[in-house]
Amino acid sequence: MKDVAVKSKRMHVAIVGGGMGGLAAAVALSHRGISVAVYEQSGVLREVGAGVFIYPNSLRQMERMGLGDALARVGARVGAGSEYYRMDGSVVGKILTTDSSGWNGMYGMHRADILKVLADALPAGAIHTGHKCIGFSQDEAGAHLSFENGEVAHADAVIAADGINSVLQKHVVEPSAPEYAGFRAYRGLIAADKLPDWRREAHQVWMGDGKHFMVFPVRGGELLNYVGFVPTSSETAESWSAVGDRDELAAAFAGWDPRVTHLLEKVETCFWWGLYDRKPLGQWVNGRLALLGDAAHPMLPHLGQGANQAIEDGTALAVILQACTQDTPVHEALKRYEALRQPRTSMVQAEARKNGLRYDSKYADLAQRDKEIANSAQLRRSLYDHDIEQETLKFLSLDGVAA
Numbered sequence: 001m002k003d004v005a006v007k008s009k010r011m012h013v014a015i016v017g018g019g020m021g022g023l024a025a026a027v028a029l030s031h032r033g034i035s036v037a038v039y040e041q042s043g044v045l046r047e048v049g050a051g052v053f054i055y056p057n058s059l060r061q062m063e064r065m066g067l068g069d070a071l072a073r074v075g076a077r078v079g080a081g082s083e084y085y086r087m088d089g090s091v092v093g094k095i096l097t098t099d100s101s102g103w104n105g106m107y108g109m110h111r112a113d114i115l116k117v118l119a120d121a122l123p124a125g126a127i128h129t130g131h132k133c134i135g136f137s138q139d140e141a142g143a144h145l146s147f148e149n150g151e152v153a154h155a156d157a158v159i160a161a162d163g164i165n166s167v168l169q170k171h172v173v174e175p176s177a178p179e180y181a182g183f184r185a186y187r188g189l190i191a192a193d194k195l196p197d198w199r200r201e202a203h204q205v206w207m208g209d210g211k212h213f214m215v216f217p218v219r220g221g222e223l224l225n226y227v228g229f230v231p232t233s234s235e236t237a238e239s240w241s242a243v244g245d246r247d248e249l250a251a252a253f254a255g256w257d258p259r260v261t262h263l264l265e266k267v268e269t270c271f272w273w274g275l276y277d278r279k280p281l282g283q284w285v286n287g288r289l290a291l292l293g294d295a296a297h298p299m300l301p302h303l304g305q306g307a308n309q310a311i312e313d314g315t316a317l318a319v320i321l322q323a324c325t326q327d328t329p330v331h332e333a334l335k336r337y338e339a340l341r342q343p344r345t346s347m348v349q350a351e352a353r354k355n356g357l358r359y360d361s362k363y364a365d366l367a368q369r370d371k372e373i374a375n376s377a378q379l380r381r382s383l384y385d386h387d388i389e390q391e392t393l394k395f396l397s398l399d400g401v402a403a
Contacts, residue, residue, distance in 0.1 A: 010033065010034060010035045011034050011035065011156050011157075011321060011324065011330075012034075012035040012036070012037070012154075012155045012156050013029055013034055013035070013036050013037075013155055013156065013157045013158070013159060013321065014036075014037050014039065014143065014145055014153050014154075014155035014157070014158045014159070015036060015037070015038045015039065015158075015159045015161055016039050016133045016145065016158065016159070016160050016161060016162045016167075016168055017038075017039075017040065017160065017161035017162035017163060017166075017293075017295070018038050018039070018040030018042070018045050018115075018119075018127060018129070019115075019161065019163065019293070020052070020111065020114060020115065020118070020293075020307045020310060020311070021161040021292055021293030021294065021307070021310030021311070021313065021314065022038055022040075022159070022161030022162075022292070022293070023038065023045075023115060023118035023119060023122070023127075024058075024062070024118055024310065024311045024314045024315075025159055025161060025292055025310075025313065025314030025317060025318070026038050026118075026122055026126065026314075027062075027065055027067070027118055027121045027122060027314075028061070028065060028314040028315050028317070028318035029314070029317070029318045029321065030121075030122060030123060030126070031065045031066070031318065032318045032319070032321075032322040033322065034318065034321055034322065036122070036123075036126055037126055037127075037128060037153065037155070038122070038126055038127045038128065039128050039131040039133060039145065039147065039153065040127065040128065040129045040130075040131060041130070041131060041132035041133070041148075041162075042129060042130070043129050043130050044129055045115050045116075045119055045127070045129065050110070050111045050187060050225075050271075051108055051109065051110060051111070051187075051189070051216065051218045051223075051225025051227075052108075052109050052110075052111050052114065052304075052307050053078070053106065053107070053108060053109070053203075053216070053304040053307075053308070054071065054075065054105075054106070054107045054109050054114070054307070054308065055105070055106055055304065055305070055308050055383065055384055056098070056099040056103060056105035056106060056384040056385075057308055057312065057383055057384050057385070057386045057387075057388070058307070058308040058311035058312060059071070059105040059106070059107065060105060060387065061311060061312070061315045061388060061389060062311065064389065065121070066121070067117055067118075067121060070117045070120070070121075071107060071109070071114070071117055072107075073220075074109065074110070074113035074114070074116075074117065074219060074220065075107030075108065075109050075113070075114075075218075075219075075220070076107060076108040076109075076200075076201070076216075076217035076218050076219060076220055076221045077104065077106070077107060077201060078097055078104075078106045078107065078108050078201060078202070078203045078216055078217065079097045079098075079104050079106070079201050079202075080199070080201045080202065081199035081201060081202035081204075082094065082095035082097050082201075082202045082203040082204065083095060083202070083204055083205075084205050084207065084373050085204065085205065085206045085207070085257060086206070086207060086208055086366070086370075087206055087207065087208030087209055087256045087257065088208075088256070088257055089206070089256075089257030089258070089259065092207070092370045092373055092374070093370070093373055093374045093377075094377075095203050095204075095205065096377045096380045096381060096384070097203070098384070099381065099384040099385050100381055100384075100385050105384070106203075108203070108216040108217045108218040108225060109218055110189075110218045110219050110223065110225075113218075113219060130149060131147045131148075131149060131151065132147055132148040132149070133145055133146070133147055133148075133162070133167055133168065134146055134147060134148050134167070136158065136168055136171050136289060138158075138287050138288045138289065141154075142154050142155060142156055142288065143155050143156070143157060143158045143287075143288040143289060145158060155288075156288065156330055157288045157289075157290065157321070157330050157333075157334060158288060158289045158290075159289075159290055159291075159292050159317065160172075160289065160290070160291045160292065160295045161292045161293050161295060161310070162295055163293075163294045163295060163298075164178050164276060164278070164294045164295070164298040165178070166291065166294075166295035168289065168291070168295070169291060169295055171286055171289055172281075172283055172284065172285065172286040172289060172290075172291055173281050173282065173283050176278060176279070176281070177278075178276035178277065178278050178298060179276060179277060179278055179279070180235045180274060180275070180276055181274075181275040181276060181277065181300055181353075181356070182231055182232065182275075183211075183229050183230065183231055183232065183274075183275045183356075183360075184229075184230050184231075184232045184272050184273070184274055184275070185227055185228070185229050185230075185272060185273055185274075185275055185301070186227065186228040186230065186244045186248075186249040186252075186270050186271070186272045187225070187226065187227045187228075187244075187270060187271055187272070187273070188225075188226060188244075188267060188269065188270035188271060189218070189223045189224065189225055189226075190223065190224050190226065190263065190266055190267060191222070191223060191224075192217065192221060192222055192223060192224050194266045195224065195262070195263060195266065198215075198224065198263075200217055200221045201217065201221070202215075202216070202217075203215075203216040204216070204259075205359065206256060206257055206260055207358070207359045207360070207361055207369075207373075208256075208361045209361065210231050210360050210361065210362075211228070211229055211230050211231060211252060211253070211360055212228075212229050212359040212360055212361075213226070213227070213228045213229070213253055213256070213260050214226070214227050215227075215263065224263075226263060226267075227301075228249055228252060228253060229275070229356075229359070229360065230249075230252045231360075232274075235274055244269075244270040244271050244272035245270075245272075246267055246268065246269060246270050249264065249267070249270055250264045250265070250267070275300055275301070276298060277298045277299050277300050277349060277352070277353070278297075278298050280297065280342065280345070280346040280349060281296060281297070283338070284296045284337075284338040284341070284342065285331070285334040285335055285337070285338045287330075287331045287334075288330050288331060288334070289334075290317070290334045290337060290338065292310060292313045292314065292317065293306075293307075293309070293310030293313055294306065294310070296313070296341075296345070297309065297345040297346070297348075297349055298349075299345075299348060299349040299352045300349075300352040300353055300356050301352070302352045302353070302355040302356035302359055303348060303351060303352045303355055303380075303383070305348050305352065305383065308383075309344075309345050309348055312341070312344075312386075312388040313337075313341055313345075315388045315389055315392070316337055316340055316341055316388050316389075316391075316392045317337050319389060319392040319393060319396070320333050320334075320336050320337050320340075320392060320396065321333055323396055323401050328401075336395070336396070336399065336401075340391070340392060340395050344386075348383070351379060355376065358372055358373055358376070
């Protein structure tokens with residue numbers, strides 16, 4: 001059995017999962033002088049045809065890590081023309097794209113692009129692909145991981161960033177099955193030059209008839225990311241790479257705003273995935289092991305905050321672990337992370353569910369829905385204004401910890 005123990009005297013953190021949450025946490029930790037190793041079960045880091053929003057609450061953190069220029073090169077700034085519509089195309093209201101200061105820190109990103117930015121920011125050799133985690137243990141000396149390929153690794157702390165079906169979650173809490181939301185999301189990318197009249201900087205959302213459809217730019221505006229949310233009577237797998245039915249997607253939005261139907265005429269292939277979340281977990285930490293991102297708080301995509309909250313998790317964790325001294329047990333530091341992050345992520349999970357009901361017009365009176373959509377700008381502003389680094393420093397200060 002090959003032993004890949006790290007001999008560094010610095011605190012060393014092992015991260016299981018090489019998605020956005022795991023890599024962002026690794027960058028945040030490394031930026032603060034903590035040794036990291038990321039273990040990803042796939043043979044390569046990749047994301048197939050999927051867009052994601054980066055909002056001000058996470059972008060300001062990544063800019064502080066020195067990633068601002070790299071993200072600006074591959075992202076698509078979202079702003080002008082961003083609106084909500086009814087299914088017929090009548091305008092409901094504007095979509096907020098700035099924080100309270102007016103800073104437009106909002107990008108549409110291709111997941112593969114942001115993964116590369118994060119991976120490139122890590123020290124050489126920090127990422128280990130082809131490492132499927134199959135075991136965890138801990139003792140006074142540290143935390144220990146075993147992998148299907150026969151290797152083992154040791155660390156001061158382990159972060160489980162391995163998604164909604166986390167293999168490490170069972171070492172923290174009793175396993176709880178993800179809850180199916182009753183919707184299938186069809187998604188894909190289309191070259192922007194196929195739709196020359198499209199608003200290139202806009203995030204646009206059409207709502208109605210128990211379903212909704214959205215479009216936003218990625219990759220510097222070269223591509224448009226579209227997602228159609230459609231109710232189903234049976235569960236759909238939570239997968240980013242399952243091939244969807246293009247004709248079924250087009251039929252679901254027949255008769256909607258011509259902008260939607262015209263875009264769907266240009267679609268050749270698409271993917272689909274089922275929407276799942278989970279009620280807030282009572283515990284995220286067990287000794288030297290902590291959950292992060294979807295492993296701790298999977299949320300529906302209706303606020304676009306899933307990846308952004310995972311980035312907040314990683315920032316908070318890095319600030320807290322950086323403040324550790326030799327006299328601070330790792331488990332105490334991780335419990336501080338849990339205490340700080342649980343209330344906020346539970347709130348965002350709940351609000352994402354509520355927003356999905358608005359988008360899918362679960363209202364007898366659509367005027368009431370439209371009013372709530374307009375008022376939701378206040379919630380979004382509070383999300384975008386949040387500065388997790390400053391909140392964590394304040395939290396530590398109140399807890400008597402010097403940071």
